[in-house]
Amino acid sequence: MAAVTVAVCFAVIVGAFVVSALRRRLREGEPGGGDVAASQRHYLAANWAEVEAAARRGGMTPDEIAAVRRNLLGG
Numbered sequence: 167m168a169a170v171t172v173a174v175c176f177a178v179i180v181g182a183f184v185v186s187a188l189r190r191r192l193r194e195g196e197p198g199g200g201d202v203a204a205s206q207r208h209y210l211a212a213n214w215a216e217v218e219a220a221a222r223r224g225g226m227t228p229d230e231i232a233a234v235r236r237n238l239l240g241g
Contacts, residue, residue: 210238 210217214235221231 207238214239 218231218235221234226234
């Protein structure tokens with residue numbers, strides 16, 4: 167009975183370690199530590215049409231949208 171208890175405790179501890187390691191990797195975003203701001207800029211640039219449509223629905227003026235586009239895409 168004691169061997170089963172030790173095995174279950176070991177499995178729980180190893181499982182917690184694995185889950186913790188996976189969550190840490192997901193938070194980092196990339197294997198090398200990843201830059202969150204760069205990831206966000208890349209996502210916004212890749213989905214610019216949807217971002218622009220949402221900005222218009224939110225009440226941004228065309229000049230404001232153009233300024234955001236310049237800051238985000240550099241042009």
